[in-house]
Amino acid sequence: LPAVARDALMRPWGILCDSEVRHSRGVSLLATEVTGIVDSIVRCPEDLRPQERLGAFPRQLTSTQLEDYHLVFWFDIRPFVQMDALYNIIMTFCILVLLIGASLMFSSDANKLIVHPVERMIKRVESIRDNPLMAMKMADDEFKNEEVAKARKARAKREKIQSFIEDLARCSLGASSSTAPMETVILEKTIIKLGSLLALGFGEAGANIIGHNMRGGDTAGVDAMIPGTRVECIIGVVRIRDFSTATEVLQSKIMTFVNQIAEIVHGVATEFHGAPNQNNGDTFLVIWRLERHFRRDDAVRMTELSVLAFCKILGAVQRSPTVAGYRAHPGLRYRLGADARVHLSFGLHAGWAIEGAVGTEFKINASYLSPNVSIASSMEDSSRLYGVPLVASKQIIKLCTPKMIKKFRLIDHVFVKGSKNSIELYCMDLDYRGVPMDTDNSLWFTWNVKNRFRARQFLDDQKGEKLKADFNVVEEFEKDPNIVLMRRRYTAKFHHLFGAGYQNYAQGEWQVARRMLSVTKTLLGGVEDGPSVELLRFMEGNQFRSPKDWDGIRHLALSVG
Numbered sequence: 001l002p003a004v005a006r007d008a009l010m011r012p013w014g015i016l017c018d019s020e021v022r023h024s025r026g027v028s029l030l031a032t033e034v035t036g037i038v039d040s041i042v043r044c045p046e047d048l049r050p051q052e053r054l055g056a057f058p059r060q061l062t063s064t065q066l067e068d069y070h071l072v073f074w075f076d077i078r079p080f081v082q083m084d085a086l087y088n089i090i091m092t093f094c095i096l097v098l099l100i101g102a103s104l105m106f107s108s109d110a111n112k113l114i115v116h117p118v119e120r121m122i123k124r125v126e127s128i129r130d131n132p133l134m135a136m137k138m139a140d141d142e143f144k145n146e147e148v149a150k151a152r153k154a155r156a157k158r159e160k161i162q163s164f165i166e167d168l169a170r171c172s173l174g175a176s177s178s179t180a181p182m183e184t185v186i187l188e189k190t191i192i193k194l195g196s197l198l199a200l201g202f203g204e205a206g207a208n209i210i211g212h213n214m215r216g217g218d219t220a221g222v223d224a225m226i227p228g229t230r231v232e233c234i235i236g237v238v239r240i241r242d243f244s245t246a247t248e249v250l251q252s253k254i255m256t257f258v259n260q261i262a263e264i265v266h267g268v269a270t271e272f273h274g275a276p277n278q279n280n281g282d283t284f285l286v287i288w289r290l291e292r293h294f295r296r297d298d299a300v301r302m303t304e305l306s307v308l309a310f311c312k313i314l315g316a317v318q319r320s321p322t323v324a325g326y327r328a329h330p331g332l333r334y335r336l337g338a339d340a341r342v343h344l345s346f347g348l349h350a351g352w353a354i355e356g357a358v359g360t361e362f363k364i365n366a367s368y369l370s371p372n373v374s375i376a377s378s379m380e381d382s383s384r385l386y387g388v389p390l391v392a393s394k395q396i397i398k399l400c401t402p403k404m405i406k407k408f409r410l411i412d413h414v415f416v417k418g419s420k421n422s423i424e425l426y427c428m429d430l431d432y433r434g435v436p437m438d439t440d441n442s443l444w445f446t447w448n449v450k451n452r453f454r455a456r457q458f459l460d461d462q463k464g465e466k467l468k469a470d471f472n473v474v475e476e477f478e479k480d481p482n483i484v485l486m487r488r489r490y491t492a493k494f495h496h497l498f499g500a501g502y503q504n505y506a507q508g509e510w511q512v513a514r515r516m517l518s519v520t521k522t523l524l525g526g527v528e529d530g531p532s533v534e535l536l537r538f539m540e541g542n543q544f545r546s547p548k549d550w551d552g553i554r555h556l557a558l559s560v561g
Contacts, residue, residue, distance in 0.1 A: 002037060005029045017044035025069075030076060045074040052078045117184035121191055128195040132202070132210035135195025136456075142192055143453050202366040203277050228356025228369070234288035234306045234396070235368070235376040236274065237347040238265055238313070241384070242336055243282030249331035258282075260323060261342065264316050271459050272309035272466060273302065278367055283377075287353075287368060303350065303399035304473040305466060307392070307407075308480075310346045311430060314389055315482025317344055318435035343389075343432060347380030350395040374418030379425070381558040386411055387530020388427040397426055403474040409495060410502060411531035414556035422553045427531060430486040431524075489524045497523070498532065505535055506552035510544045 001009075008027055015031065017024040030042040045053050057072040127134050198210050240246070240261060247254050258281065266276045269286045278285040288306045290299050317323050323342050326332055332340045351372030357364040375393065383391040388411070397405055408426040415422050465471055477483060501516030514536065521532040538554065539546075 001029075002034055004032050004034055008032070015043055017046060019046055024072075042076055048076060048078070052076065052081055113182060113184065117182070117188055121184075121188050124188070124191055124195070128191075128198075128210070132195065132207045133199050135192060135199045138192050139196040140453060140456055142189065143449070147450065147453075203275060225357055225361065225364070228354040230352055231355050231368075232290040232292075232352055233350070233368070234290065234303055234399075235349050235351065235353065235370075235373055236269075236286040236288070236306055236310060237376045237380040238284040238286065238310070239345050239380050240282040241343040241345055245335045246326075246332065247281075249329070249335060257326070260320075261317065261344070264320060264323070265313055265344075267455075267459060268313045268316060269309050271462050272305040272312075273463065274306060274309055278365070285368070285373070290350075300399055300401060301467075301473065303396060304401065304404050306348060307390075307396070307400070307404065307428070308473055308477050310348065310390055311428060311477065311483050311486075312480065314344055314346070314430055314432055315435050315480070315486060317342060318432050319438040319482060321437055321439070324437040341432070345380055345383040346390040347376050347378070347383060348390070348392040348396045349376035349379050350393070350399055351375070371418040375416060375423070378416040378418060378556075378558060382412075382414075382416070382425060382556060383427070385556075385558060386425075386427060386534045387528070389430050389432060390428040392426045392428070394424040394426070397424075401474065404477070407474075407477065409498065409531070412535070412556075413506065413553045415553065416556050417558070429490040430483070431489050431527065432486060433527070434485045434488060435482050436485075489527065494520060494523050494529075498529070501532070502535070505539070508546035508550045508552070510539045510542075510546050514539060514544050 008029055008031065011027065013025055013027045015026055015028055017026065024044070028043050030038050030040075032038065033041055042048060045055070054075045054077045055072055056075070057070065061070060124138060127138070199207075202210060240258070246257060250257050258279075262276075262279060262284065265284050265286070269276055274286045274288050276284060276286050286306075286309075288302045290302060294302070318341070326342055327340055329340075349372055351370065353368040353370035353372055355368055356366070358367050358369065359365055379391045379393055383389060391411075392408065397408060400408075407428065409429055410424060411427050412425045413422055414425060497516055498520040501513050501520060504510070504513035504516065517532040517536050520529050521536065522528065
């Protein structure tokens with residue numbers, strides 16, 4: 001013991017430590033501060049908190065002896081209490097770290113496997129609700145992500161060391177690399193597929209139907225019969241010529257035949273901002289919407305894009321090796337002649353239409369209804385009557401630039417079914433027989449999901465180019481090799497002579513018109529000019545004498561098959 005402690009023990013025990021429960025007299029070894037040993041003075045046990053002191057006394061004393069004076073030794077255990085407290089703090093901290101780590105791991109798994117997928121699904125549903133046509137882009141983005149993941153996985157397999165380290169870090173050595181997708185992933189992909197199928201099935205005309213029904217989150221009921229919406233648009237009609245004959249000859253292969261042509265029609269129309277709508281076997285309806293916020297220049301561009309799209313479709317059909325294969329079909333050659341070709345006719349008109357659902361609660365079709373749709377069909381019918389591939393109404397010409405208007409030819413002024421007013425008919429001079437079949441073997445590849453995705457991405461890029469300020473529709477028209485080949489027959493001399501003949505026809509000078517149109521009829525070098533033939537046929541029905549009430553307009557009876 002230190003000398004100070006020994007001296008304290010040898011002195012009389014004169015320290016009184018009385019309390020309410022006991023009277024104590026003794027000596028404290030901690031009553032005097034000792035450097036390095038006693039830092040704080042403690043005279044009585046009561047100077048310490050109960051947990052900081054420890055008493056030792058005889059355990060076999062009777063209750064009487066306990067009430068009398070007896071020896072009790074009190075120890076200051078503050079260092080042990082402090083150490084114990086420190087250990088408790090450390091243990092509490094470790095427990096907190098473990099709990100927080102476990103909580104973070106659990107929440108991470110919950111976020112990764114449940115919360116984030118559900119949030120993504122909600123965002124996708126909201127996006128589809130706001131713009132149902134976005135589902136197709138979602139499907140493409142999802143497929144792109146899948147392909148990127150597959151490429152990364154394949155690259156990781158080639159890098160053995162990296163793969164081993166990653167497996168070791170994931171504690172998945174020896175585990176199978178092919179794991180089943182989570183249910184939330186399956187559900188998310190299912191939502192995208194359903195949205196894509198809705199967009200494909202309903203098209204642009206059904207976007208309002210899908211969006212309207214997806215906004216009602218408080219009920220599972222479906223209300224497809226919503227009121228229609230009036231839209232201003234360019235209405236295009238495409239028809240496959242000699243379709244009845246093709247159906248009889250091709251039988252079960254007619255579906256493949258139509259889909260091969262539809263792929264060209266829909267692909268080109270979409271690239272040029274058209275929206276394919278109905279497909280009734282031999283007829284395709286394509287719409288170019290003129291949105292309310294469009295300026296005059298925007299409407300002009302959409303109109304000229306529709307014209308350019310139809311011209312490109314005609315050339316693409318003739319160039320396609322797949323479609324050209326039907327030229328050698330023995331049945332078609334027998335029924336249509338040795339020079340049998342797959343040929344399309346087009347009609348274009350501009351006006352309003354009601355966009356909405358047609359049908360009942362059992363089956364609906366999202367389409368466009370309007371007299372202007374009937375007029376567009378009449379334009380296509382008249383193309384066959386006049387022997388030209390494309391006929392456009394005066395409303396289309398009004399929305400074109402002067403340079404594009406020069407590409408058209410005025411061929412008649414008529415009343416048609418569905419129109420209260422007379423309509424001037426304009427044709428686009430295109431000889432599809434001048435387009436050769438494409439022999440580039442690089443275009444032959446298997447159409448699988450990946451290649452179709454690449455094709456859609458390419459079309460999206462090309463589609464974006466069409467709205468740029470530096471894209472000139474007329475220049476694209478003039479430099480397109482197919483269009484150049486199809487317009488090669490139609491010289492300035494031909495157009496000048498036909499224009500003069502038509503003016504005499506319109507003014508009632510039918511004898512003069514007869515002489516001029518008889519020349520233009522055979523001026524194309526082995527191919528008769530359809531409008532010249534039709535005007536001559538009409539005038540011949542009146543012995544080439546114009547009626548007394550002739551005002552240059554006639555009623556067009558469309559009875560061609």
